[in-house]
Amino acid sequence: MLNRVSGIFIGIFLTLFSFGLVIPATQAQESPTAGAATTAVLDPSNIVTFDQLSFTGQTLRGPSDSARLFLSLPADWQLLPGTQVELDTLVFISSEALSTGLGVYGGSIEVEFNDIVIGDIPLTQNGPATFTFTVPDIALDTTRIDGRFPLQITLRGDHVCDFERNVNVVLLPTSRFLLPHTTIAPNTDLTQLPRPIYQRSFLPDEAVIVLPQNPTAGELQAAFTVAAGLGKTTGSTLLLTTVPLNELTPQDQSSKHLILVGKAEGFSGLTELLISPPPAVGEADGNGLLQMVVSPWNPAKVVLIITGSNDAATIKAAQAFSSGTIRTGGQRSTAIVEAVDTNNPTVGSPDTDRTFTELGYGSPLLQGRGTDQTDLEFVLPDGQTIADSDEATINLIFSHSALLDYARSGISVILNDEPVGSVRFSDETTNLGSYTVRIPITAVRPGRNHLQLRAELVPLRSCNDLGAAAWLAIRPESWLHLPLAPAQKPDANTFTLSQYPDPFTLDTTLGTTAIIVPPNDTRAWNIAIKLAFDLGNRASGTLTTLRAAYADNIPADLRSNYDLLLVGQARALPLLGELNESLPAPFASDSDRVVDEKLPVDFLVPPDVTLGYLQLLPTPWNSEHAIMTVLGDSPAGVEQALNALFTSSQRTQLASNFAVIEAERLFVAPPDVDAFAQVPSGTEVASTEDTTPGITAETVITGTETITTTAVSPTAAPTETVETAVTSEENSAASQATPANEPEQPQFSINDQLAESGPILAADPAQVPAQSDLFSRWVWMTILAISVIVLLILILIRFRQ
Numbered sequence: 001m002l003n004r005v006s007g008i009f010i011g012i013f014l015t016l017f018s019f020g021l022v023i024p025a026t027q028a029q030e031s032p033t034a035g036a037a038t039t040a041v042l043d044p045s046n047i048v049t050f051d052q053l054s055f056t057g058q059t060l061r062g063p064s065d066s067a068r069l070f071l072s073l074p075a076d077w078q079l080l081p082g083t084q085v086e087l088d089t090l091v092f093i094s095s096e097a098l099s100t101g102l103g104v105y106g107g108s109i110e111v112e113f114n115d116i117v118i119g120d121i122p123l124t125q126n127g128p129a130t131f132t133f134t135v136p137d138i139a140l141d142t143t144r145i146d147g148r149f150p151l152q153i154t155l156r157g158d159h160v161c162d163f164e165r166n167v168n169v170v171l172l173p174t175s176r177f178l179l180p181h182t183t184i185a186p187n188t189d190l191t192q193l194p195r196p197i198y199q200r201s202f203l204p205d206e207a208v209i210v211l212p213q214n215p216t217a218g219e220l221q222a223a224f225t226v227a228a229g230l231g232k233t234t235g236s237t238l239l240l241t242t243v244p245l246n247e248l249t250p251q252d253q254s255s256k257h258l259i260l261v262g263k264a265e266g267f268s269g270l271t272e273l274l275i276s277p278p279p280a281v282g283e284a285d286g287n288g289l290l291q292m293v294v295s296p297w298n299p300a301k302v303v304l305i306i307t308g309s310n311d312a313a314t315i316k317a318a319q320a321f322s323s324g325t326i327r328t329g330g331q332r333s334t335a336i337v338e339a340v341d342t343n344n345p346t347v348g349s350p351d352t353d354r355t356f357t358e359l360g361y362g363s364p365l366l367q368g369r370g371t372d373q374t375d376l377e378f379v380l381p382d383g384q385t386i387a388d389s390d391e392a393t394i395n396l397i398f399s400h401s402a403l404l405d406y407a408r409s410g411i412s413v414i415l416n417d418e419p420v421g422s423v424r425f426s427d428e429t430t431n432l433g434s435y436t437v438r439i440p441i442t443a444v445r446p447g448r449n450h451l452q453l454r455a456e457l458v459p460l461r462s463c464n465d466l467g468a469a470a471w472l473a474i475r476p477e478s479w480l481h482l483p484l485a486p487a488q489k490p491d492a493n494t495f496t497l498s499q500y501p502d503p504f505t506l507d508t509t510l511g512t513t514a515i516i517v518p519p520n521d522t523r524a525w526n527i528a529i530k531l532a533f534d535l536g537n538r539a540s541g542t543l544t545t546l547r548a549a550y551a552d553n554i555p556a557d558l559r560s561n562y563d564l565l566l567v568g569q570a571r572a573l574p575l576l577g578e579l580n581e582s583l584p585a586p587f588a589s590d591s592d593r594v595v596d597e598k599l600p601v602d603f604l605v606p607p608d609v610t611l612g613y614l615q616l617l618p619t620p621w622n623s624e625h626a627i628m629t630v631l632g633d634s635p636a637g638v639e640q641a642l643n644a645l646f647t648s649s650q651r652t653q654l655a656s657n658f659a660v661i662e663a664e665r666l667f668v669a670p671p672d673v674d675a676f677a678q679v680p681s682g683t684e685v686a687s688t689e690d691t692t693p694g695i696t697a698e699t700v701i702t703g704t705e706t707i708t709t710t711a712v713s714p715t716a717a718p719t720e721t722v723e724t725a726v727t728s729e730e731n732s733a734a735s736q737a738t739p740a741n742e743p744e745q746p747q748f749s750i751n752d753q754l755a756e757s758g759p760i761l762a763a764d765p766a767q768v769p770a771q772s773d774l775f776s777r778w779v780w781m782t783i784l785a786i787s788v789i790v791l792l793i794l795i796l797i798r799f800r801q
Helices: 002-026 217-234 250-255 264-274 311-322 522-538 556-561 575-579 635-646 673-677 750-757 770-800
Strands: 047-049 058-061 064-072 077-079 084-095 108-113 116-122 127-134 148-156 165-171 176-178 181-183 206-211 239-244 257-261 288-294 302-308 334-337 353-355 365-367 370-380 384-386 393-400 410-415 418-424 433-438 447-457 471-474 479-481 484-486 513-517 547-550 563-568 611-619 622-632 658-662 665-668 684-689 696-701 708-711
Touching (some): 058 064, 058 148, 148 165, 239 522, 288 311, 302 311, 311 334, 393 410, 393 447, 418 433, 522 563, 522 635, 622 635
Parallel strands (some): 206 257, 257 302, 513 547
Antiparallel strands (some): 064 148, 084 165, 084 176, 108 116, 353 479, 393 471, 410 447, 658 665, 665 708
């Protein structure tokens, strides 16, 4: 008997062994392809993965679902025939189809590129699969102003609803575009700015603001204004630096976009090289000039010139650039600026009621299963605030399909990225329903406000035709009711560092902000450029009117009428000497370090340790205005202080008017630093560790008056969010960031898909990519190992008998 059993197991073992050799080999077969075209071997630089476009993956849930994302190309790329889209997927089909004899069929994947259908492939197998779609030549020219190509991926399973089956398709971030291309000169049309300087492509966007060798304060102000304008128009995701002309390296000159800011005479030799004849600033000396040309050092880059015959004209050109809207004449690469209205630059009506039509709403139809959205903007004029939060409302008038699942469908109302209300559908709202959403006063900000109406549309029967079953129309006669009243600026004494960017952005044009830097300190200028760049992103005015001055010559009107930002090292900022007694932590004479950090314990910090300082105080000349200092005992220390201010997770810890930044550590004094003069009873002991090796101390502190210690990233980017080349709707992390107004891709779990999809059928060898070989071999090796163990057990039993 045992001989017979042993023979059976040996037969099983050999059979499994042969299968283990055959099956992995079959998985090297090609995946299905849309059309007859074959993929040529491409330069690796032509391959762009979805992961490079910040696509983290998305699950399409049957019977019908879709994903949408965007591809932005570098400005000097032009696509050639042979462009392809390759989708790496995991297909899960749970079905009783095998028992019906109809085979496995889970619907199909349809792909649109640039709003043109480029292929439709049936889903007939479970498991990993790569689908290839060739883009026809007609789809290679984009008509969008932003130059982006939309990609729509749709799971269509409506026609398999008569069977008991569940279909899920996971789109993997390893999916890719194959982009054969030629290089062309970038477009120098000023009306397309910030393109080509900022393109939202898969390649990093980098630009350098180039100043004259010895810039005047006016030229520096123009540079800060340009930086703020770029922050606003790029979402603060452009990599921006600044240098004087004499410090411009050949590498930066050839590898980055250049923005020349300053009077024409400061670039006389350079502009003659760039343009023949050199640019003229018009008949009147007061005119500003903007001109863009292809870089002579790199035909893939551009040089933007922002200039004038004097400082006032240069500032005027910079302010026009910061508006984000450039008007040109017959020559699209040149614009002459005659005047800029800085008295009342915020566009907007103080009217209490404004219809969506008045706000520029075009009444698009939202349709299709899943999430869709529409966006509009309204302006809260400078000097105004909401008079009564109980009366501020968004009044929606809408209609929708009666074939929706009301328990799972509705409208979410989002104001400035903050949810403020939602609408649930019913039979009563199918034909011109109405709903009123109250607006929290804290959700509205001065200047431009972004209102997002996000619809979740789920058909009652998932197999209904989605165009007819899932739709929503928000009527243009919907309106905003905003009762306004004059706004009062908060007392400067009430601000803390954690409230940055307040008070500087309370004026939406930054018109009450002045940046003070040392002369001849290009590293401090570069840090100040980053600060202006970030403030421009956070402010919502139509243009930027900030001021700037050198630390050794600050005009009297800046002292008394502006919020000041001091950037650099203490010894290079004479104003700090005047303020020393008023500072939360004064500086030692002839030193870049504070003499008293106002912390519970004074440590001896070695001179080679880099320190940054943030301080905030009311100006002694006008209590309505504030002074913030971004300082350090070295240029690296100033950078550390700036990073702590920019990083949101660290900024929330700055609930005080003074902080010390040491490497990756943040030390924050309590809001009332004088409280350390007396230590009340009932104290507790906290351990404090200094960065000096081997030194520790125990500090007596109160339960509320403690040192806050948190980590600071020395390489933190100057914003919490970034806009990405391809979005599928926000999401930040940020990530960075996503272009606004596009839906964020949800995260997915492969284990979740396995649990939802039911039994998995045999994988089609033709649809299994090569990366699944290791998994399959692992499975078969496991089976072989188990078989060997069983066989050895039988042999042992045999010997014992």
